[in-house]
Amino acid sequence: MPAATLIFAIGNESRGDDALGPLLLRELASWLKDGGREKGEGLLEQFELIEEFQLQIEHAMDIKDRKRVFFIDAGMDTPSPFHFYRLQASDQPVLYSHALSPAALLNVYVQFYKESPPDAYVLCIKGETFELGELLSGNACENLALALTFAKQCLLEAESSAWNITSSRRNNL
Amino acid sequence: MSNSLETAQHPETLRRIAIDPISRVEGHGKVTILLDENNHIHQVRLHIAEFRGFEKFIQGRPYWEVPVMVQRLCGICPVSHHLAASKALDAIVGAKQLTPTADKIRRLMHHGQMLQSHALHFFHLCSPDLLFGFDSEVSQRNIVGIAAKYPETARRGILLRKYGQEVIRHTAGKRIHGTSSVPGGVNKSLSLAERDELLKDSEEMVAWSRDAVQLVKELHFKNSELYNSFGAFSANIMSLTAADGSMDLYDGQLRGRDAAGHIMFDGVKDQDYTTLIAEQVKNWSYMKFPYLKTLGPEQGWYRVGPLSRVQNCDFIATPLAEIERREFIAYSGKSLLHAPLAYHWTRMIEMLHAAETIRDLLHDNDIMGSDLTVRGERGFEGVGIIEAPRGTLIHHYRVDENDLISMCNLIVSTTHNNQAMNEAVRRVAQQYLHGHEITEGLLNHIEVAIRAFDPCLSCATHALGKMPLEVEVLDASGEQMSYLARAGDGASINC
Numbered sequence: 001m002p003a004a005t006l007i008f009a010i011g012n013e014s015r016g017d018d019a020l021g022p023l024l025l026r027e028l029a030s031w032l033k034d035g036g037r038e039k040g041e042g043l044l045e046q047f048e049l050i051e052e053f054q055l056q057i058e059h060a061m062d063i064k065d066r067k068r069v070f071f072i073d074a075g076m077d078t079p080s081p082f083h084f085y086r087l088q089a090s091d092q093p094v095l096y097s098h099a100l101s102p103a104a105l106l107n108v109y110v111q112f113y114k115e116s117p118p119d120a121y122v123l124c125i126k127g128e129t130f131e132l133g134e135l136l137s138g139n140a141c142e143n144l145a146l147a148l149t150f151a152k153q154c155l156l157e158a159e160s161s162a163w164n165i166t167s168s169r170r171n172n173l
Numbered sequence: 174m175s176n177s178l179e180t181a182q183h184p185e186t187l188r189r190i191a192i193d194p195i196s197r198v199e200g201h202g203k204v205t206i207l208l209d210e211n212n213h214i215h216q217v218r219l220h221i222a223e224f225r226g227f228e229k230f231i232q233g234r235p236y237w238e239v240p241v242m243v244q245r246l247c248g249i250c251p252v253s254h255h256l257a258a259s260k261a262l263d264a265i266v267g268a269k270q271l272t273p274t275a276d277k278i279r280r281l282m283h284h285g286q287m288l289q290s291h292a293l294h295f296f297h298l299c300s301p302d303l304l305f306g307f308d309s310e311v312s313q314r315n316i317v318g319i320a321a322k323y324p325e326t327a328r329r330g331i332l333l334r335k336y337g338q339e340v341i342r343h344t345a346g347k348r349i350h351g352t353s354s355v356p357g358g359v360n361k362s363l364s365l366a367e368r369d370e371l372l373k374d375s376e377e378m379v380a381w382s383r384d385a386v387q388l389v390k391e392l393h394f395k396n397s398e399l400y401n402s403f404g405a406f407s408a409n410i411m412s413l414t415a416a417d418g419s420m421d422l423y424d425g426q427l428r429g430r431d432a433a434g435h436i437m438f439d440g441v442k443d444q445d446y447t448t449l450i451a452e453q454v455k456n457w458s459y460m461k462f463p464y465l466k467t468l469g470p471e472q473g474w475y476r477v478g479p480l481s482r483v484q485n486c487d488f489i490a491t492p493l494a495e496i497e498r499r500e501f502i503a504y505s506g507k508s509l510l511h512a513p514l515a516y517h518w519t520r521m522i523e524m525l526h527a528a529e530t531i532r533d534l535l536h537d538n539d540i541m542g543s544d545l546t547v548r549g550e551r552g553f554e555g556v557g558i559i560e561a562p563r564g565t566l567i568h569h570y571r572v573d574e575n576d577l578i579s580m581c582n583l584i585v586s587t588t589h590n591n592q593a594m595n596e597a598v599r600r601v602a603q604q605y606l607h608g609h610e611i612t613e614g615l616l617n618h619i620e621v622a623i624r625a626f627d628p629c630l631s632c633a634t635h636a637l638g639k640m641p642l643e644v645e646v647l648d649a650s651g652e653q654m655s656y657l658a659r660a661g662d663g664a665s666i667n668c
Contacts, residue, residue: 014230014245052349053248057297058289058335099248111321112331132246133230 003048004067005158006118011074012053016134017127020074020144022051023136024125027148028155046158054099060109068119068158071102072151074127074140081143084150087120123151178217178599204598204619206606214606217599219623221460221591231581236262236572240354243568246583249629252286252341253561255354257568260424260557262356264444265572267549274542275358281534282344282354283423283559284527288378289337290562291479291524294627295385296330299517302621303392326388329381333524336371336378340531343367358546368535375532379493382528386497386521393518404597404604404622405512407432409465409474410481411589413560414439418487420498420526422560428485429465429475434509437465443558446567452584460591463584474592476511477564478626479519484509489522491529497522513597513625520627561586563627587628597622 009025011018032044050062063069075083089110090103100108102122109117125147128137136144207216227246231239240258244251256279263271271279304323338348345351346361353361363371393400409432413425427441427449441449452461453470464473475481484502489495501518504510534540557568564586571580587594601622 012245012248014242050348053251056293056334057331058338060331061335108331111324112328132227 002065003046005047005070005155006063006066006068007047007049007070007072007155008055008059008062009049009051009072010053010055011051014132016129016131017074017137017140018130019136020125020127020140020147021072023144024072024123024147024151025049025051028151031152032155043155047155055102055105056100057105057108059100059105060112063105063109063118063120064113066118068121069117070151070154071120071122072147073102073122073124074130075124076127076130078124078126080126080139081146082123082125082150084121084123084154087122089117121154123147123154178214178602179595180216204623206602214602217595217602218457219591219595219598220458221587221628227583228581231570232578234578235576236265236570236578237356237576239570239578240356241350241352244350247629250286250290250561250563250566251349252282252345252351253559253566254568255345255351256283256423257557257559257561257566258570259354259356260443260559261555261568261570262557262572264552264555265570266357267551268357268547269549270547271358272542272544272547273539274362274544275546277534277537277539278344278359278362279354280423281363281531281540282341282351284530284534285337285340285344287337287422287527287562288340288382288524288531289334290627291520291527292330292333292337292385294562295389295517295521295524296326296333298627299621299624300326300330302617302624303389303517307618307621329385333378333381333385336374337527340371343371355546357548360545362542362545363540365541368541371531372535375528375535379525379528379532382521382525383493386518386525389517389521390497390500393515400514401510401512402604403512403514403618404601404625406593406596406600407511408476408593408596409437409468410485410509411465411475411477412482412485412565413443413558414486415490416440420482420486420489420494420523422482422523422527424559427558427565430485430509432509432511434484434507437467443556443567446556446558446569450584452588458591460588462592463589464592475589476593477586477589478516479523480510480513480516481564482560483519483522489526491526491533493529494522494526497525513622516625516627563587563629564589585629587626590626590628594623594626594628597625 007025007028009021011021013019013022029049032047032049035043052059071087087102087106089106090101102120106117106120125140125143127140127143129140203220205216205218205220206214208214230246231242234242239262240255243254243258246254259279263269300323304326341351342348343363344353344361346353353359409429411427411429413421414428415421415425426439427443427446428439429437429449431437438449449465450463451466451470452463454461462470462474464470465475467473483489483498484505486498489498501510501515501522505515553573554571555569559566565584566586567582567584569580569582570578573579598619601618605618
């Protein structure tokens with residue numbers, strides 16, 4: 001069986017704030033490798049971490065047999081510092097280019113496996129600049145730090161229903 | 174060959190319609206159409222925000238970092254950049270002839286990329302247009318609509334994609350940011366377990382690819398009048414071919430034909446591409462317009478990609494794809510078939526060729542060899558050309574004494590097709606928009622023509638919240654008359 005929780009970061013680290021997803025994922029990877037310190041041993045086994053440039057149709061197969069999926073992405077119109085929300089499969093038209101939105105991916109999952117997708121959440125971190133060769137912007141650095149604190153707490157509470165308390169948690173930061 | 178609709182005589186007196194950006198095309202594109210008060214078209218232009226900052230991004234870096242770094246130029250075809258850069262930098266380490274293992278691992282990776290890219294384009298990006306029609310409900314024109322009505326087609330699309338990605342993962346070493354192709358060869362071959370894992374599904378991938386050719390052929394035959402005329406225009410063509418004239422997507426020499434199919438040049442070595450091609454800058458477009466020097470910018474533009482490759486080669490070395498190529502050539506008659514919608518048919522022939530090539534390479538024990546790299550006399554300049562899924566991709570580097578990149582020039586497939594895509598849009602505008610009020614269905618006709626080329630525009634970020642489609646109508650004075658935007662979740666905004 002695959003790990004119960006899939007953490008799926010999307011982004012290109014050479015395109016300015018698009019690196020937010022991959023950078024957060026790597027921070028989480030190193031934190032989990034250390035056992036989550038506060039949590040003790042065994043935390044790493046509960047999670048699988050995947051990084052991709054973009055979501056594609058075949059990624060529906062990566063979320064099979066998971067209890068939950070945690071998408072991490074950068075957003076242009078996202079409220080600062082980030083937005084955390086529960087995701088529903090979307091049957092709306094998908095007009096993205098060569099990439100899918102997380103909601104569209106869940107819908108591909110439903111169509112492909114003929115079953116409900118795992119619980120899915122999006123942590124979308126506010127970014128500002130996305131040009132090739134740019135570094136992470138100053139504001140994005142701050143947002144990343146806040147998102148990391150929040151994400152660690154989420155992972156520690158992965159087995160509870162606390163994830164469903166969404167935007168209120170963000171607002172309390 | 175050029176269409177007179179590139180520049181209007183008096184644009185200041187015309188109405189402007191902008192479609193920005195184009196949905197289901199990677200990155201940012203904008204189509205502007207200038208209309209007079211009677212809705213007569215006077216000017217049509219496809220603007221593409223091309224890859225920006227390539228040179229700045231790459232120059233000054235150590236050459237051995239480049240094959241990994243260039244993958245970040247494009248989230249859609251990173252493998253093509255990885256391999257084209259490696260090929261160019263082979264010359265820097267003096268690797269004139271790769272080991273059989275290195276050559277075959279790179280080819281395996283490349284055909285994995287070709288398979289997954291073509292599968293995505295056909296099953297996800299264009300099949301909604303082809304199966305539901307260009308005027309169909311927007312809610313159907315996507316993979317979800319396909320999955321609902323054609324579940325097996327959608328399922329195979331996903332599994333073909335997944336298989337291609339697995340080939341890439343095993344050969345490149347990682348899902349993304351692969352590191353295995355290096356100047357002079359590769360740094361890993363396949364283990365027996367990896368080979369066996371890929372081998373077990375390889376025949377099924379060939380069978381499904383063959384079915385996909387039949388499906389697209391059926392669609393073409395069923396509506397041949399539309400498919401042969403939609404956005405059709407004559408063009409020169411160019412691609413790599415092998416020394417024996419066969420299709421070679423990984424390596425070879427440049428061959429070009431004129432619009433009638435006569436060979437204009439052949440056997441041009443990759444290192445000599447600058448003797449053949451120049452690039453023109455136009456003040457209305459960020460993207461350059463490449464052309465053949467001997468013909469000049471007006472007559473020398475050309476088309477690349479599957480439609481050119483299938484018609485440019487003398488044969489395909491894998492048997493099933495060759496049968497399909499022959500049928501395509503017989504269908505097109507004595508001259509070349511220039512219809513943009515024929516891209517889909519030829520793309521599926523190439524997907525079949527990729528699936529056959531993968532299967533055959535997996536039966537070759539060289540892919541598990543241990544002789545991975547070669548070195549020779551140090552060089553200071555190299556050119557690598559590869560046939561990427563969308564067409565010819567050129568990487569050209571100079572490296573200084575300190576091993577740093579001092580010059581880089583990249584001509585990507587979409588740039589080669591810049592003029593050709595503009596021509597297609599103009600033809601479609603003439604065929605379908607002239608004298609008509611603009612509707613979503615009509616606008617989609619333009620998008621259908623652009624999508625046929627499978628352009629990869631700008632490799633934009635995918636960040637959540639972007640508007641994938643905007644339509645703006647301006648009058649002659651620049652005042653906005655109407656506006657239509659469609660968000661990624663399908664919601665429409667009118668004002």
